[in-house]
Amino acid sequence: MRLDQPLLQLPISFCADTLAAEVQALPTSAWQPHPTGFVGNEAVPLVTPGGTFNDMFEGPMGPTQALLQCRYIMEIMAEIGAVWGRSRLMALAAGAEVPPHADSHYYWRTHHRLHIPVITNPGVQFTCGDESVHMAAGECWMFDSFRWHDVQNKGTERRVHLVIDTVGGGQLWDLMEAAQSRQADAAPRMLLPGERTADGLAFEQVNAPRIMSPWEIRCHVAFICEHAVPDPLLDPVLKRIDRFVEAWAATWARFGEANDGLPVYRELISTTRRDLNALGGNNLLLYNELELFHVLDQLVFSMAAAAPQATSFRASTVGDRQLAS
Numbered sequence: 001m002r003l004d005q006p007l008l009q010l011p012i013s014f015c016a017d018t019l020a021a022e023v024q025a026l027p028t029s030a031w032q033p034h035p036t037g038f039v040g041n042e043a044v045p046l047v048t049p050g051g052t053f054n055d056m057f058e059g060p061m062g063p064t065q066a067l068l069q070c071r072y073i074m075e076i077m078a079e080i081g082a083v084w085g086r087s088r089l090m091a092l093a094a095g096a097e098v099p100p101h102a103d104s105h106y107y108w109r110t111h112h113r114l115h116i117p118v119i120t121n122p123g124v125q126f127t128c129g130d131e132s133v134h135m136a137a138g139e140c141w142m143f144d145s146f147r148w149h150d151v152q153n154k155g156t157e158r159r160v161h162l163v164i165d166t167v168g169g170g171q172l173w174d175l176m177e178a179a180q181s182r183q184a185d186a187a188p189r190m191l192l193p194g195e196r197t198a199d200g201l202a203f204e205q206v207n208a209p210r211i212m213s214p215w216e217i218r219c220h221v222a223f224i225c226e227h228a229v230p231d232p233l234l235d236p237v238l239k240r241i242d243r244f245v246e247a248w249a250a251t252w253a254r255f256g257e258a259n260d261g262l263p264v265y266r267e268l269i270s271t272t273r274r275d276l277n278a279l280g281g282n283n284l285l286l287y288n289e290l291e292l293f294h295v296l297d298q299l300v301f302s303m304a305a306a307a308p309q310a311t312s313f314r315a316s317t318v319g320d321r322q323l324a325s
Helices: 016-025 071-080 172-180 214-226 234-255 259-278 292-301
Strands: 007-009 012-014 041-049 061-063 083-092 097-101 112-119 124-128 131-133 141-143 149-153 159-168 189-191
Touching: 007 131, 007 172, 012 016, 012 071, 016 071, 016 112, 016 159, 041 159, 061 083, 071 159, 071 189, 124 141, 159 172, 214 234, 214 292, 234 259, 259 292
Parallel strands: 012 189
Antiparallel strands: 007 141, 041 061, 041 083, 083 159, 097 149, 112 141, 112 159, 124 131, 124 149
16 A cells, blocks of 8 residues: 555554653663664664564564563554564654655565654654654654655654554554545544553565566556656656566566576666666656666666676665665
């Protein structure tokens, strides 16, 4: 299910005091600097590949020891009932910020992100597209990460959000539908601590294709085309991309995910990259101002085979950074 607006508050809320108590009970050693190196950005990994403290995106997910110490957070996840991916507590120091960016990495295309403020102050503003909100403690929000977004903490206290990522499932779709259809005008329902069991959490075990199917490739290409800004070079570029998709489908019919097909798949990627660069479409843009070639590389070429080539388009890296928002 896609968002039809930049920011969406779901019709469910949680006990901010209980959340804050669990977060404050965690040892200081659980907090790690964010890998971007941005000053004032810290995180506690809650769900990671292998359940260890790491910043990876791919691999079978499991709970870290920090999550297992947070009973109410697990109850929240169980109540929503989705299949959970990489999730963290994310802190933003007083006066710190997350710079404006739009996410184009494969991970963000395939996941929804939920923000539940735990500790906040009136000086915290979350901006996505042309909308800005202050997310109050205990609320539950989603946003469209393919739009430009940023976070400012202009207050005097540290901001801490519970940030949980999911491919979906459970009652998430019902919550999104209710919010988007404006059925949630009444006060959100609150899940009280101990109201439900924390058992049975589902964690994703597959989150990256070994070899991407032609059906998934068509889905990503259609998404990119939908967001493309009209340009005289767009038609020949899209025709070449379409030939790549058809060739991939034929190769898939021949090899599927067999190792014997890897050299053929990789050659298709290499040849298509070369041809697209020769067409001179490096400056083609999407409506969010990211370069079309860059997003195509992130969503398809870099993920379509198990060990893709390192060669990439001559494109800017904006949107490729894994930022804390």
